Amino acid sequence: MLRLPIALAALSAVISVACAQLTVLFPGGENQWWVDGSDNLLEWNCNESQVQTFSVLINNPDFLTPLAIIADQPNFVCSRLITANQTRALPVGTGYTIELVNVLNSSDVYAQSAPFEIKPVGSAFPT
Numbered sequence: 001m002l003r004l005p006i007a008l009a010a011l012s013a014v015i016s017v018a019c020a021q022l023t024v025l026f027p028g029g030e031n032q033w034w035v036d037g038s039d040n041l042l043e044w045n046c047n048e049s050q051v052q053t054f055s056v057l058i059n060n061p062d063f064l065t066p067l068a069i070i071a072d073q074p075n076f077v078c079s080r081l082i083t084a085n086q087t088r089a090l091p092v093g094t095g096y097t098i099e100l101v102n103v104l105n106s107s108d109v110y111a112q113s114a115p116f117e118i119k120p121v122g123s124a125f126p127t
């Protein structure tokens with residue numbers, strides 16, 4: 001009887017590792033914004049999920065459909081710079097979210113960032 005909780009705890013630890021979700025680490029939230037006209041960081045928890053590749057979309061409540069930034073991003077690299085060119089069509093504003101989705105089916109969303117802002121050209125970068 002005493003062993004059971006320990007066994008369950010160990011089992012749930014194994015399951016939580018195997019099923020760990022892909023998560024966007026940057027940008028997202030009040031303190032993690034992008035700056036228009038600059039190269040901006042995208043970072044995710046590359047080591048904790050089984051996903052091999054994903055597409056990167058950016059969405060906003062004002063958009064009819066999300067905009068694709070990267071078609072086929074390998075998971076293992078952990079981060080990459082999104083060039084000013086890749087985001088030049090995006091207006092400055094709030095409410096943006098990054099979505100990491102199934103390469104073959106963009107309705108299958110693996111991870112979504114917290115909402116973040118794209119600040120005007122020349123704004124300070126987050127620390």
Ligand SMILES: *[C@@H]1O[C@H](CO)[C@@H](O)[C@H](O)[C@H]1NC(C)=O
Nearest residue numbers: 044045046047048076077078
């Ligand atoms: C993720 O894996 C890569 C490659 O194995 C390694 O270089 C990196 O340090 C790992 N990062 C974390 C946060 O574990």
Ligand SMILES: *[C@@H]1O[C@H](CO)[C@@H](O)[C@H](O)[C@H]1NC(C)=O
Nearest residue numbers: 039082083084085086087088
């Ligand atoms: C940005 O896009 C423009 C137009 O497509 C292209 O001429 C330019 O070389 C690109 N700049 C970079 C740094 O990729």
Ligand SMILES: *[C@@H]1O[C@H](CO)[C@@H](O)[C@H](O)[C@H]1NC(C)=O
Nearest residue numbers: 102104105106107108109110
């Ligand atoms: C795409 O993903 C969505 C959400 O997971 C799912 O409901 C839908 O059936 C998938 N479509 C195909 C063609 O697999």
